[in-house]
Amino acid sequence: xxxxxxxxxxxxxxxxxxxxxxxxxxxxxxxxxxxxxxxxxxxxxxxxxxxxxxxxxxxxxxxxxxxxxxxxxxxxxxxxxxxxxxxxxxxxxxxxxxxxxxxxxxxxxxxxxxxxxxxxxxxxxxxxxxxxxxxxxxxxxxxxxxxxxxxxxxxxxxxxxxxxxxxxxxxxxxxxxxxxxxxxxxxxxxxxxxxxxxxxxxxxxxxxxxxxxxxxxxxxxxxxxxxxxxxxxxxxxx
Amino acid sequence: xxxxxxxxxxxxxxxxxxxxxxxxxxxxxxxxxxxxxxxxxxxxxxxxxxxxxxxxxxxxxxxxxxxxxxxxxxxxxxxxxxxxxxxxxxxxxxxxxxxxxxxxxxxxxxxxxxxxxxxxxxxxxxxxxxxxxxxxxxxxxxxxxxxxxxxxxxxxxxxxxxxxxxxxxxxxxxxxxxxxxxxxxxxxxxxxxxxxxxxxxxxxxxxxxxxxxxxxxxxxxxxxxxxxxxxxxxxxxx
Numbered sequence: 089x090x091x092x093x094x095x096x097x098x099x100x101x102x103x104x105x106x107x108x109x110x111x112x113x114x115x116x117x118x119x120x121x122x123x124x125x126x127x128x129x130x131x132x133x134x135x136x137x138x139x140x141x142x143x144x145x146x147x148x149x150x151x152x153x154x155x156x157x158x159x160x161x162x163x164x165x166x167x168x169x170x171x172x173x174x175x176x177x178x179x180x181x182x183x184x185x186x187x188x189x190x191x192x193x194x195x196x197x198x199x200x201x202x203x204x205x206x207x208x209x210x211x212x213x214x215x216x217x218x219x220x221x222x223x224x225x226x227x228x229x230x231x232x233x234x235x236x237x238x239x240x241x242x243x244x245x246x247x248x249x250x251x252x253x254x255x256x257x258x259x260x261x262x263x264x265x266x267x268x269x270x271x272x273x274x275x276x277x278x279x280x281x282x283x284x285x286x287x288x289x290x291x292x293x294x295x296x297x298x299x300x301x302x303x304x305x306x307x308x309x310x311x312x313x314x315x316x317x318x319x320x321x322x323x324x325x326x
Numbered sequence: 327x328x329x330x331x332x333x334x335x336x337x338x339x340x341x342x343x344x345x346x347x348x349x350x351x352x353x354x355x356x357x358x359x360x361x362x363x364x365x366x367x368x369x370x371x372x373x374x375x376x377x378x379x380x381x382x383x384x385x386x387x388x389x390x391x392x393x394x395x396x397x398x399x400x401x402x403x404x405x406x407x408x409x410x411x412x413x414x415x416x417x418x419x420x421x422x423x424x425x426x427x428x429x430x431x432x433x434x435x436x437x438x439x440x441x442x443x444x445x446x447x448x449x450x451x452x453x454x455x456x457x458x459x460x461x462x463x464x465x466x467x468x469x470x471x472x473x474x475x476x477x478x479x480x481x482x483x484x485x486x487x488x489x490x491x492x493x494x495x496x497x498x499x500x501x502x503x504x505x506x507x508x509x510x511x512x513x514x515x516x517x518x519x520x521x522x523x524x525x526x527x528x529x530x531x532x533x534x535x536x537x538x539x540x541x542x543x544x545x546x547x548x549x550x551x552x553x554x555x556x557x558x559x560x561x562x563x564x
Contacts, residue, residue, distance in 0.1 A: 090532065091333040092525050098328070169562040176562060184476035193510075233510070237475040237563035238422035240556045241493040241513025243520070245477070255479040272431075272471070275479025276524065282481070283521030286514065286540065287330055294328065302524065318478045324407040324414060325475035325563055 092301035096287045096294035097123060103295075105143035109133065110217025113296055123298070125218065127225040128307060130252055130299040132284035135232040136194050137295045138210045139201040150198035156190055159200055163188035168326060176235075179203065182317040183247065184326070185234045204230065207248025208311045215250040227251030227307055231281035237325060244285035246277040246312050253277065253306045254315030275316055276306055330539035334525045334532035335361060341533075343381035347371065348455025351534055361536070363456065365463040366545060368490055368537040370522035373470040374432050375533045376448045377439040388436035394428055397438055401426035406564060417441065420555040421485065422564070423472045442468065445486025446549045453488040465489030465545055469519035475563060482523035484515040484550050491515065491544045492553030513554055514544055 099116040103109070113131065117123045125131070139145065149155040154173065161167075164177035168184060179188045181203060189203040204210045211228040218226055230248035235241075246254070258272040284297040320326050337354040341347070351369065355361045363369070377383065387393040392411065399405075402415035406422060417426045419441060427441040442448045449466040456464055468486035473479075484492070496510040522535040558564050 090336070090525055091331070092521075093329070093331055094521070095329040171562060233512075236513075238556055238561060239483070239513065239516070239554050240560075241511045241516070241554060243513050243516050273479045274471075274523070275474075275477060275481050278477065278479070278481050279520040279524050282517040283330075283332070283524060285512070286517050286521060286537075287328055289541070299524075303527070316477050316479060318476055322478075323476060324409060 092283075092299065094283055094287050094297055094299050095123070097296045097298065098294060100137070100295055103137040103140040105140065105145070107141045108217065109137065109141050110214050110221055113214065114218060114222050116296070117298075125222065125224045125226055125298070126300065128300070128302065128304060129224075130227040130229060130280055130302050131214070131218075132229045132231050132281055132288075132297045132299060133211075133214060134288065134295040135189070135203060135207070135230055135247060136191065136201060138204050138207070138230055140195070142204050142210065144202040144204060145195060145199045146202060147198060148200045156187070156192065156200045159190050159202065160188045163190065163202060166320075166326075178320070178326070181207070181247070182313065183234070185232075189232060189234075189247075203232070203247065206313075208250065208313050209248070211248040211250035225251070227302075227310075229277055229280050229284070231284060233285070244281040246281045246316065248312050249277045249310045251307060251310065252280070252302070253308055253310040254312050256306055277310065277312060277316060330521075330537065332521055332525050332535055332537050333361070335534045335536065336532065338375070338533055341375040341378040343378065343383070345379045346455065347375065347379050348452050348459055351452065352456060352460050354534070355536075363460065363462045363464055363536070364538065366538075366540065366542060367462075368465040368467060368518055368540050369452070369456075370467045370469050370519055370526075370535045370537060371449075371452060372526065372533040373427070373441060373445070373468055373485060374429065374439060376442050376445070376468055378433070380442050380448065382440040382442060383433060383437045384440060385436060386438050394425070394430065394438045397428055397440065398426045401428065401440060404558075416558070416564070419445070419485070420551065421472070423470075427470060427472075427485075441470070441485065444551075446488065446551050447486070449486040449488035463489070465540075465548075467515055467518050467522070469522060471523070482519040484519045484554065486550050487515045487548045489545060489548065490518070490540070491546055491548040492550050494544055515548065515550060515554060
C-alpha cells in the first residue's frame with residue numbers, strides 16, 4: 089500500500105465497433121516492452137474506446153456545431169443548469185456532468201460518442217475477457233473526464249468498475265492516535281481514475297493505463313452505479 | 327509522462343507548532359530506506375500536519391460534540407447548505423466543503439484543526455525550505471479530504487501548491503486524430519492529490535507522499551487559490 093506504479097499501455101490502435109477490448113489490451117500489453125499484466129493490477133480504460141467498441145457513436149451534422157444538442161436532451165433525465173451552449177444534466181445513468189457526457193473530441197468529424205449504456209458491465213466484460221484469455225485477475229475502471237462544482241478544471245472520475253471497490257468505508261477504523269475515526273468513505277475508484285489520467289493525458293493516444301500496487305483489500309466486487317452515484321434524494325446540490 | 331511512481335515517506339513523527347516541515351520531511355526521506363528526493367518530484371503533504379506546524383489548532387470542549395461549530399461559522403463567509411449537524415459552506419479561503427475544513431480526527435482530543443491561512447504559501451515554504459536545505463527542486467501540494475456534489479465518498483484535493491501547475495490548459499492542443507481539441511483545462515493538482523491519497527490512506531500515519539514522473543512541463547509556478555478555486559460569480563452551483 090505504500091508504493092504504487094502507474095504506466096500507460098502503448099500501442100493500442102484505433103478501436104471500432106465490435107472490437108474485443110480485452111484482446112486488444114492483452115496484445116498491446118504483451119508487445120509494449122514486455123509489459124505483463126499481473127493479478128491485482130487495476131486497468132483504467134477511457135470511456136472513449138469503450139463507447140467506440142460498444143458502437144455508441146451517433147452521426148451528427150459536421151457543419152452544425154450544435155447538432156449534438158438533441159442527443160444531450162435524449163441522454164438526460166433532468167437538466168440542472170444551462171449557460172449558453174453548456175448544459176449540466178443528470179444522465180440516464182445517474183451521472184451529473186456537462187452535455188450528458190457526449191464527446192466530440194477524439195472521434196471522427198461528424199460523429200458523437202455517447203456514454204456506454206452500463207459502464208460497470210463494460211468493466212466486467214473486459215475483466216472477464218482478460219481472465220479468460222490470459223488467466224490474469226485484474227480489476228477494471230472505466231474513466232471519463234467531468235467538471236465539478238466549486239472548482240475550476242476537469243478531472244477524470246470513474247463511470248464504471250469491476251473487481252475493485254467504488255467506495256471504501258473507513259468508518260470506525262482507528263486513526264493514527266488510536267481513537268475511532270469519524271465516518272470516512274473514500275471514493276477510491278475516482279482517485280484511481282484521476283491518478284491514471286496523469287499518465288494518459290488528454291491527447292497522447294494512450295487510452296489504457298495500469299495502476300499497480302493498490303491496497304489488496306480494495307480488490308472486491310465493486311460498482312460505480314451502486315456505490316458512487318449519489319441518489320438525488322441524498323444530494324444537497326440537485 | 328508515461329510512467330509514474332507514488333510512495334509514502336515513512337517515519338514522519340508527530341508534528342507540533344513551529345515544526346519546520348521541510349527539515350522533518352528531508353530527514354524522514356533520508357532515513358526511509360535511503361529514499362532520496364529528486365528534482366521534479368512532487369511532494370504531497372496532508373493539511374493536518376501543515377495546520378499543526380502552523381499552530382492552527384484551537385481548543386474545544388471535548389465533552390461537547392458540537393463545540394467546533396462556532397469555529398465553522400467563524401471560518402466561513404457563506405453557508406450553502408445545512409443538514410442536521412452538517413454544514414456545507416464557502417470558507418474564507420474560497421473552498422466549498424463540509425464544516426469549513428475543520429477536522430477532529432488525528433488531532434488530540436479537545437482540539438480542532440483549522441485549515442492553514444494560505445496553503446499556497448505553506449507549500450512555497452516547504453518547497454523553499456527543501457531547496458535551501460537539500461538543494462533539491464521539488465514541487466509541493468497541500469492536500470485535504472473533501473466531499474463532492476452528486477457523487478458519494480470523499481476524495482483528496484489540493485488546497486495549496488507551489489512549483490506545479492494548478493490547472494493545465496489543453497485548449498487548442500491537437501487531439502489524437504490531429505484536430506484541434508475543445509477546451510480542456512485539467513486540474514492536474516487535484517489529480518496529484520487524489521493519486522497520493524491512494525498510498526497515504528486515512529489512518530496509516532503517512533502524511534507525506536512523493537509523486538515521481540509528472541510531466542515536466544507542468545512544473546511551473548502554480549496556485550490553487552488563483553487557478554483552481556472557482557469564483558462564486560462563475561459558479562453555477564452556489
